[in-house]
Amino acid sequence: MSDVTAASAWASVKGRATVNLSILFSELPLLERPAAAAALGFTAAELWWPFGTESTPGEAELDQLRKAFSDAGVRLTGLNFLDDLSVGAKGTASVPAESDRFRENIPVAVALAESLGAGALNAIYGNRVPDATAAEQDELALENLTRAAQAAHAIGAVLLIEALNRNDAPDYPLHTAAAAVEVVDRINAATGLGNAKFLLDLYHLAVNGEDLEAVIDTHADKVGHVQIADFPGRNEPGTGTLDLAGLLDRLTAAGYTGPIGLEYKPASGVSADSFEWLPRELRAAQAG
Structure with missing residues (x-):
């Protein structure tokens, strides 16, 4: 594909790309990743919770x-609350044993997000656990996510709720767009703030066999953030079977104009080699 053709195909990404530095550039130390992304023309990035199981890392x-981030001239667009993804826990919001740590993390994550300009915080819901019923976990999640939404609102940010794929997260209860949106609606009803939104990850939903066009048509008005990776493989666009450019055009036509997170594993294992699909002139994000 020529640069002209690629620029046309991916026009909907212009000014909206944000690189997930927890999965891309992971061959580098975390503190070197913003500069590596900037060297390739990116000006915005997002992160899973970057401090492992530490809910309240030190100020240093x-x-x-x-x-x-500031030295690299890169703005943070999105940040996860404490998620413990490194140990396969798939979040902490609904897990009784982790509830105190989730609550401790809320002001820390919100302050970090605010200081770096992030307008979205993602709360991974948490796996089902044997020592609590689903109803008990859902009640706890609503309480914790209400707190998180209120804290996010105080800095003008949205709270994101994400569906994950059942292969990687079989014990995670939100495997469909509808299930995630139901949680979004519950949070908004509880807070009255309207700042809970659906994180639409096209890869996760593709793994689960959802009709992606139908998801967009049904839920575009609830979407607060988008993440992409091709399917199968979770690699860069063009390595799988998804018409990601067409799906993003459809989202844009449906009214979504927010960030587009590049949350994929480079097929070659080298992140710098995985951006040929996106011409350099489309990589910089609009400010604000």
């Missing part, structure tokens, strides 16, 4: 991360 660690 937080300042180092802030400096890495």
Whole structure:
């Protein structure tokens, strides 16, 4: 594909690309990743919770991360609350044993997001656990996510709720767009703020066999963030079977104009080699 053709195909990404630095550039130390992304023309990035199982990292660690972003001239667009994804827990919001740590993390994550300009915080719901019923976990999640939504609202941010794929997260209860949107609606009803939104990850929903066009047509008005990877493989666009450019055009036509997160694994294992699909002139994000 020529640069002209690629620029036309991916026009809907212009000014909206944000690189997920937890999965891309992971061959580098975390503090080197913002500069690596900037060197390739990106000006915005997102992160899973970057401090492992630490719910309240020290100020020195937080300042180092802030400096890495500011020195690189990269704005943070999205941040996960404490998620413990590194140990396969798939979030903490609904897990009784992790509830205190989730609550401790809320002000820390919100302050970090605000300091780096992020307008979205993602709360991974948490797996079902044997020592609590589904109803008990859902009640706890609503309480915790209400707190998170209120804290996010205080800095003008949205709270994101995401569906994950059942292969990687079989014990995670939100496997469909409808299930995630139902949680979004519950949070908004509880807070009255309207700042809970659906994180539409096209890869996860593709793994689960959802009709992606129908999801867009049905739920576009609830979408607060989008993430992409091709299917199968979770690699860069063009390595699988999804018409990601067409799906993003459809989202844009449906009214979604927010960030588009590049949350994929580079097929070659080298992140810098995985962006040929997106011409450099389309990589920089609009400010704000």
